[in-house]
Amino acid sequence: MSAHLPAIQIVVPLLAAALCVLVPWKRVSWGIAFAGSVTAFFAAIGLLSRVLDGEEIRYALGGWAAPWGIEYRIDAVNALVLLIVAGIGVVVTPFALKSVERELDGRRIPLFYGAWMLCLCGLLGIAITGDAFNIFVFLEISSLSAYALIAMGSDRRALVSAFRYLIMGSVGASFIVIGIGLLYVETGTLNLADLAERLPALHGERTVLVAFAFLTVGTSLKLALFPLHLWLPNAYTFAPSAVTAFLAATATKVAVYVLLRFFFTVFGTAYSFEQLRLGVWLLPLALVAIFTMSLVAIFQGNVKRMLAYSSVAQIGYIILGVSFASVTGLTAATLHLFNHALMKGALFLALGCVMYRVGSVHIDALRGLGRRMPWTMAAFTAGGLSLIGVPLTVGFVSKWFLVLGALEQGMWPVAALVLVTSTMAVVYIWRVVEAIYFGEPSPRAESATEAPLSLLVPTWALIVANLYFGIDATLTTSVAGQAARTLLGGAP
Amino acid sequence: MEVLGLFNYWVVIFLMMVGFYALISRGNLVKKVIGLNIFQTSVIIFYVSTGKIAGGTAPILIGDDHGVAEAGAEVLYSNPLPHVLMLTAIVVGVATMAMALALVVRIRETYGTVEDDEIQEQVLADEAVEGARA
Amino acid sequence: MNAGELALLALIIPAVGAGLVGLLRAQPNLREAASLVTGGVLLGVVMRIHRAVAAGEIPRLVLAEPLPGIPLELEVEPLGMIFALVAGSLWIVTTLYAIGYMRGHHEKNQTRFYIFFALAISCTMGVAFAGNLFTLFVFYEALTLSTFPLVTHAGTDAAKRAGRVYLGILLSTSIAFQLFAIIWTYLLTGTIDFEMGGILEGRAGEGVVAVLLALYVFGIGKAAVMPFHRWLPAAMVAPTPVSALLHAVAVVKAGVFSILKITIYVFGIDFLTQLGASVWLMWVAAATIILASLVAFRKDNLKARLAYSTISQLSYVVLGAMLANTMGIIGGGMHIVMHAFGKITLFFCAGAIMVAAHKTEISDMRGLGRTMPVTCAAFFVGTLSIIGLPPAGGTWSKWFLGLGALDAGQVGLVAVLMVSSLLSIGYLMIVPVRAFFSPASNPHGHGHANGGIHEAPLPSLIAIVITSLCCLALFVYPDPFFQLISMVAGP
Amino acid sequence: MESVVDLALLGLLAVTAIAVVRVRNLVAVVMLMGIYSFLSAALFVVLDAVDVAFTEVAVGAGVSTILALGTVALVGTRQQRHAKSPVIPLLIVLVTGGMLVYGTYDLPRWGQADNPIHGHVAPEYLADHVPLAGQDGEALEVHIPNIVTTVLASYRGYDTLGETTVVFAAMVGVLLLFVGTGGRRGASARGAGGGDDDPDGAS
Amino acid sequence: MRDQIILRIAAKILVGPILLFALYVQFHGDYGPGGGFQAGVIFAAGIILYALVFGLDQARAVIPMGVVMWCGTLGVLIFGGVGVVAMLMGGNYLDYGVLLHDASHAQHIGILLVEAGVLVTVFGVMVTLFYSFAGRRRAG
DSSP states (O other), rough: GGGGGGHHHHHHHHHHHHHHHHHOOHHHHHHHHHHHHHHHHHHHHHHHHHHTTOOOOEEEGGGGTTTTTTTTEEEEEHHHHHHHHHHHHHHHHHHHHHHHHSSSGGGGGHHHHHHHHHHHHHHHHHHHHOOOHHHHHHHHHHHHHHHHHHHHHHHTTTHHHHHHHHHHHHHHHHHHHHHHHHHHHSOOOBHHHHHHHHHGGGGOOHHHHHHHHHHHHHHHHHHTTTTOTTTTTHHHHHSSSSHHHHHHHHHHHHHHHHHHHHIIIIIIHIIIIIIIIIHHOOOOOOOOHHHHHHHHHOSBHHHHHHHHHHHHHHHHHHHHHHHSSSHHHHHHHHHHHHHHHHHHHHHHHHHHHHHHHHHHBBBBTTTTTTSSSSSHHHHHEEEEEHHHHTTTSSHHHHHHHHHHHHHHHTTTHHHHHHHHHHHHHHHHHHHHHHHHHSSSOOHHTTTTTOHHHHHHEEEEHHHHHHHHHHHHHHHHHHHHHHHHHHEEESSO | OOOHHHHHHHHHHHHHHHHHHHHHOBBBBBHHHHHHHHHHHHHHHHHHHOOOOOOBSSSSSSSSSSOOOHTTSOBBOOOOOOOHHHHHHHHHHHHHHHHHHHHHHHHHHSOOOOOHHHHHHHHHHHHHHHHHOO | OOHHHHHHHHHHHHHHHHHHHHTTTTTTHHHHHHHHHHHHHHHHHHHHHHHHHTTTTOOEEEEEEETTTTTEEEEOOOOHHHHHHHHHHHHHHHHHHHHHHHTTTTTTTTHHHHHHHHHHHHHHHHTTOBHHHHHHHHHHHHHHHHHHHHTHHHHHHTHHHHHHHHHHHHHHHHIIIIIHHHHHHHHHSOOOOOTOOOOOOOOHHHHHHHHHHHHHHHHOGOOTTTTTTTTHGGGSSHHHHHHHHHHIIIHOOOOHHHHHHIIIIIIOOOHHHHTTTTTTHHHHHHHHHHHHHHHHHHOOOOHHHHHHHHHHHHHHHHHHHHOOOOHHHHHHHHHHHHHHHHHHHHHHHHHHHHHHHHHGGGGGGTTHHHHOOOHHHHHHHHHHHHTTOTTTHHHHHHEEEHHHHTTTHHHHHHHHHHHHHHHHHIIIIIHHHHHHSSSSSSSTTTTHHHHSSOOHHHHHHHHHHHHHHHHHHHHHHHHHHHHHHOOOOOO | OOOHHHHHHHHHHHHHHHHHHOOBHHHHHHHHHHHHHHHHHHHHHHHHHHHHHHHIIIIIIIIIIIHHHHHHHOOBBHHHOOOOSSHHHHHHHHHHHHHHHHTTSSOOOOTTSSSOOOSSSHHHHHHTEEEEEEEETTTEEOOOOOOOHIIIIIHHHHHHHHHHHHHHHHHHHHHHHTTTTTTTGGGSSSSSSSOOOOOGGGG | TOOOOHHHHHHHHHHHHHHHHHHHHHHTTSSSSSHHHHHHHHHHHHHHHHHHHOOHHHHHHSSSSHHHHHHHHHHHHHHHHHHHHHHTTTOOOOEEEEEEEEHHHHHHHHHHHHHHHHHHHHHHHHHHHHHHHHHHHOOO
């Protein structure tokens, strides 16, 4: 069966989605979703371990040879992304069980898990496929379900956020389709590897340039690259807790992956970074994103929104690593994909626990919770430290490589700025930590008790991962390093 | 043919941009959704027109059921692949539209309006309430 | 168990102590006993390690390898041994003191206090035994974080504000400058290990070295070199034992110790002297010495005055490091020890006065010598040591620093040292002098202010006597520390 | 002949699109959208995309229009005039459109048989002779005349699975939004009453 | 519209042929334009027409919401399931060639099956969407 792992990776969540909707019992529906995500997780581990052996996995769907049929192509880069998505899925699904029952009307729950699995399936599908148009199809699966999931937030602003996300997301998707179409017209193929072979001959063409521009802008809309991030803060703020945690940790990461795939594999480093000098464009964007969004995060009253802005800033860090177009830079970027998923996942889950008990995640609602919910708050603090980049957490590892990458390029002001901006993270995280431990409890917080185990265990699982991969980053750095070399076209 | 070759694309681009404009400039959510629909339909027109071969015919092979390949060699068929892709795109478009319209309906039910600026006012009011309550 | 594992044990013991304290929170007596026992065990372990180090051994132990080629590693070299000895021996004394103080002062959340106190010591040991720049950075940050709850212990708005300043300055300087410098060093040399004679020689030019050195000196905010000194006075809102041990010994000494260590093992003394890249930093240190003394003059609050005195004295060590010659390093290393014992005595006294006489302002302390003779006598001894007068230990460090400045040809710095000593006579000596020779300032104040002897609680008093005796003993017998520092200070 | 029809249809499409932007009665706009779909379907026939045309009529002109009409019936038919300045949207549109026009200069001319798009993958489809994976170029003939069907259901069947899933996702999404929320007549359908209501939402 | 007898009769007459036409489109998809999508939509159109003329509740009585939802889901399972069966029979996912001994013939079967899946889903979803939108009362 291991030859079919790539298919299992996608098909199991897909079929699980259908089954979730079919069964009328919410707990059974959850069970199916959980089984689906566990299967996907083990499939992702299996694929990653095969890729790490130096194999590039190809899987022809329908048995048709590549440029004619659709194929999966898995190397270190997407194997890592698959693991991130499936891993977060397997952690957040157990969390969803109680959290969703609290935040959602019971009749919706089977449908919710249907959408949940569809979102997982869509994100995995984008990451695994080797076909440009197929990316679009799965992008739509994940996006449509994400819109619905976000709209499930209990605040009425969730609806507006979901609608705005839908508009921005659809524009992004349409841009991507236009880009793919232009490439297709120029080359006659949709297969990514095939495109990569045929494009170098066309590097001077204006059409290719425009295709590049549209793909970049379209994908950037999806990954919320500053200044195309406007949909993100509210979407994350008002979505149900589990949805925020899942999407924040996965959706933008997959979009970044798509960007990396097009920049480095399809168009090639020579085109993107030498001919178009993309680094010159990405670098200032990333820096402005990091700086302004960290600044905005400092002034947010709603902690979820604060973290959402911080997410936009963190995407800036990833793009910064990409802009160096060097092995270290890309290692930093891919590492941060993984690490940021861990820390933001953990932080949003901790907030989910607060939401469960207190019903609000405004900073004033968190006051004095340090005594009432010690484990949850300890998790939040630990996640926050990781976000700041304190050593022995994953955040530090990312930062280390990022600064190293900047210094390698001789850009020491950039390196300095990376470090200076992480002190801004100190400010916005510490505001919350201070409220948690020194604030006078609000009436609602006064009666709050520690979150139930089914919420705490997933949260702490991610915190432990934050610490573990911070103390022993050998595995993650070697995978990220391999991914970076793969992207730059060297031997894996 | 040479001029027409590009002119065709230009008109399609114009169509796309009209849809795009309706999408980003109008405050009425229904209008936005319809603008999105026009935009997407125009992208479909663009794809399909790239598959056309002048003087060609629809990619349904002519001839008896068994010797299709041989018979097909003499007839000029338009490219089937864009058609397939666009079948998908049409369906994706309607799916997106259904989602968008459902959201519009729900927004209307909770906000009592589908005009962007009026909704924004209420959203800001909500933010103020949240700030004051906490 | 070899010495490397013992070093790890030195980190674990306080952490275990913290756990014990947490478990015994319901029985304060047992809890305090646990603290004391842990302190005793730690001191024993540190002594054992010292035996190995004094014999010329350099124990090592790799704990983990977070990043390839960048291990988390413990290594006990003589300089670290000095620091560990100071921190280890003073911890047990401070615990003794704290028991009296915290009870006498009726502090809340005493369990939390002892837990984080123990954790901070664990981190201090980590700093002392750090085997490379990364490990040093890890424990340095951990020390900041573990002391934060102690600074904000009172939970008042003032404490919160102070905590913000504390964390803000220490974290941001370390992340923005120190980490930057570490990564830069790694990029230049491909290693982050501490090596005798430095790792940068031949790998970096004069300009780069100057910038790097500045990044380290300012990035190690705990050394409180101006203008990054504001956190130290702010931290004084903490309970006095915290100020005494952490902000006179552990935390601040972790800062100057790190600078000394980096100077010796990353830059290399010879390399630095040869480049002359540190000269301007000497003057920054000198300026801090003078300016902080001047500010201290204007503080009426005793703890605040002591805090600025600390800032001033810390820069002696920084100055010693920047002199980058044998005498300078010996002076700096010795000053870590001497200042630790002297300043902790002063803080103990300040706390004792606060608990027993409820006085915090110097102007209120006239005539206090009559009600608290032992405390005020101890204060006098501590003052002698800080100023650098015989028969207290501080004499030696000042002496060597002066020699170092002369060796470096910086006569101006010798003048700075003289002026600063005069200043410290002025702002410190005034306290015991007034206490003994002025009439009581407010005879109608507290009832007990006049009537007979009213000293601090007994455990605290014992602690005060011990440390002040140590100050005197170090004048007669500074040999163990002198031997250790000589091992690293070159010929 | 083809080109004339082609141009005429494009012209009509342009007119319809502009009307969509300008007309403020939403019912009319929805009808215009339906007309736009019909016109594009006609264009697809000219462009030899009969399957696409068929689908566009059924889905684009049919389902979309019905759903949009239903929505308009629920949310009101007037679009308000609003004060927002059209400058920024116009600018975005001009830049985007300009980019695309710029890109077309290097685009292969419309309708040429030797364009790359017709050369690489398509011939094997049209020859009904598509290679199988991992079998040294050995190919299989499916023997279905409508190549679009074969490509859709077999060669790129996985895309179609995805597309089916998108449709399914839309159903799940819409149900999620509507189940258990206000204004439900559907919920009361099983109970008493409600039966006499005219489904004005869809007429 | 309940009183408009002509419309009702016309609709009654029309619904049958529409459904038949849908089946034609489905099965003729191999030879002419058409296939699962179009057939599904046309099938749905038949139901929608019925609902428009006879009222939503009448239509729901004939084909309840639960059934169409179930259809919408079932189609995905059919499509995905064909792929799984292919996998179990030793081929790659969605490789219909392994379903029968003769690969070419097997492709026909596979295509027919997945088109059926598409038809069922599209039909189910379209009717569900229609029911959902038409079943809402105007608020405010």
